[in-house]
Amino acid sequence: MSSTTQKRTVNKKVATRASAKTKSASKSKTKTLGAIKGGNGKYQFPMARLKKVPAGNGYSTSHGGVVEGARMLVGYIHKPRGTGSRMHSHKNEQFNYVVQGTLKGSINGKRVLAPAGTLIYIPANAPHTLVSTPGEDVIFIAIKDLSQSIHGMAVDGTMSGPHFEKGFEPKTRRT
DSSP states (O other), X not given: OOHHHHXXXXXXXXXXXXXXXXXXXXXXXXXXXXXXXXXXXXXXXXXXXXXXXXXXXXXXXXXXXXXXXXXXXXXEEEEOTTEEOOSEEOSSOEEEEEXXXXXXXXXXXXXXXXXXXXEEEEOTTOOEEEEEOTTSOEEEEEEEETTSOSOOEETTSOOXXXXXXXXXXXXXXXX
């Protein structure tokens, strides 16, 4: 076998192994249903084009692509204008970097107003609510440890839906 043929054979084997690792990475379990698993040859992600998953099912309008590693998760999260989360908490600490729009709300009782370019820190177990201001949709990068999924639990114990600012409530159908 020539050295060129040997190199091709080795390259094909390496490519086949990398492809198998990437496939197994995407099938690996994630804590967030619908999230993508990073690692095992998969190191780059088109965040804005990932499958959108709820990022606060039962208490928030947030949704977006989520990638989970071994110990952290990152989400590219969209929050429609005039909507957001009711007061909730989760056992993982979180950073939100606002890319577009403005988030308002509170963390541990302290008011927050965070325009684009602002980093928000949310300690583990801190009651918080964040709502997109009425002017425009918000996009933020959420970064959390993986002590649980991207989801939390509403402080009132119900999962009865997200927060809507006045005038942004869902339209109800008349019968």
